[in-house]
Amino acid sequence: MKKIVVTGATGLLGRTLMQVLAHSNTVIGTGFSRAKPPIEQLDLNQETAIVDFLDKHQPDVLIHAAAERKPDICENDHQATIALNVKAAEFLANQCKARKIHFIFVSTDYVFDGTSAPYLENACHSPVNFYGQSKAQAEQTILSNSALHTIIRVPVLYGEVEYLAESAVTVIAQQILEQPNSKHDDWAIRFPTHVEDIALTLQALIQQPESNIGGIFHVSDNQSMTKYGMAKHIANVVGKDPADLVSVPEPTQNATRPYNCALKDSRLAALDIQFTRDFANAIKQVLAPHLEQ
Numbered sequence: 225m226k227k228i229v230v231t232g233a234t235g236l237l238g239r240t241l242m243q244v245l246a247h248s249n250t251v252i253g254t255g256f257s258r259a260k261p262p263i264e265q266l267d268l269n270q271e272t273a274i275v276d277f278l279d280k281h282q283p284d285v286l287i288h289a290a291a292e293r294k295p296d297i298c299e300n301d302h303q304a305t306i307a308l309n310v311k312a313a314e315f316l317a318n319q320c321k322a323r324k325i326h327f328i329f330v331s332t333d334y335v336f337d338g339t340s341a342p343y344l345e346n347a348c349h350s351p352v353n354f355y356g357q358s359k360a361q362a363e364q365t366i367l368s369n370s371a372l373h374t375i376i377r378v379p380v381l382y383g384e385v386e387y388l389a390e391s392a393v394t395v396i397a398q399q400i401l402e403q404p405n406s407k408h409d410d411w412a413i414r415f416p417t418h419v420e421d422i423a424l425t426l427q428a429l430i431q432q433p434e435s436n437i438g439g440i441f442h443v444s445d446n447q448s449m450t451k452y453g454m455a456k457h458i459a460n461v462v463g464k465d466p467a468d469l470v471s472v473p474e475p476t477q478n479a480t481r482p483y484n485c486a487l488k489d490s491r492l493a494a495l496d497i498q499f500t501r502d503f504a505n506a507i508k509q510v511l512a513p514h515l516e517q
């Protein structure tokens with residue numbers, strides 16, 4: 225049993241990390257604006273607060289899932305994005321190295337430009353937006369800080385949401401419910417991945433010997449689809465006709481998005497750590513609580 229701190233425990237991924245890891249570990253979660261007991265409030269922009277928190281809890285593992293992950297928000301506020309996505313991550317990595325805490329950083333497929341998929345773990349960074357740049361910068365510092373730090377890159381995530389607009393996948397259901405003939409991006413290739421599969425992967429990774437954990441891991445489901453493709457599955461779940469949806473065969477969002485960042489998970493495959501699920505079934509379960517009247 226390990227003592228694990230999860231930052232971003234009030235967020236989409238963090239909430240599920242807390243649930244899954246608590247089965248066989250002592251887990252302490254931190255959040256910010258949504259933190260309420262037992263989740264501790266910790267502003268990751270306050271270095272003295274981080275030091276006090278680590279002095280108090282002395283974890284074996286720290287999973288850093290907190291970030292600003294909306295590309296359009298990052299594009300519009302570079303200073304706040306650097307503070308949270310880069311500076312706070314660097315400070316945590318330094319603290320973890322000094323305290324011999326296994327540091328795990330959650331990064332993104334957006335560190336790539338999407339023109340030469342699939343990407344191996346050692347592929348060069350080529351971000352096309354500020355969010356991707358901030359994560360790439362954090363990765364570089366973390367890797368140079370310690371060979372024992374772990375970086376996991378993940379694609380677009382879905383899972384239990386507090387409200388439909390919380391994730392880039394479930395918001396599609398809201399769009400379809402509001403407008404059954406809504407338009408959906410049919411250009412960018414995505415690999416929607418369930419947060420529980422990320423959590424199960426991390427549970428398996430933290431059990432590995434020290435010689436296996438350092439460096440970059442890719443964690444991704446393997447079903448490729450555009451947002452229009454996801455919308456067709458989702459329309460069926462929410463009781464609308466997929467034939468009414470409108471396909472948009474070019475990019476549709478403000479901050480530039482990469483075309484196809486397929487992540488090849490060669491290191492996890494070598495360790496025989498792979499969790500996947502069928503999108504059509506999984507999205508049905510995720511949406512069910514939001515469709516009951």
Ligand SMILES: NC(=O)c1ccc[n+]([C@@H]2O[C@H](COP(=O)([O-])OP(=O)(O)OC[C@H]3O[C@@H](n4cnc5c(N)ncnc54)[C@H](OP(=O)(O)O)[C@@H]3O)[C@@H](O)[C@H]2O)c1
Binds near residue numbers: 293308330332381
């Ligand atoms: N969601 C995706 O599709 C996706 C895709 C690729 C990579 N990722 C990466 O996966 C990780 C988890 O993403 P997510 O979707 O779970 O994010 P999320 O739902 O947006 O949650 C972000 C978390 O960061 C916390 N936070 C924000 N500002 C903070 C601050 N100043 N101090 C402390 N905590 C702060 C939030 O706390 P409060 O809400 O309590 O303020 C929240 O717990 C992130 O590193 C993200 O970049 C996500």
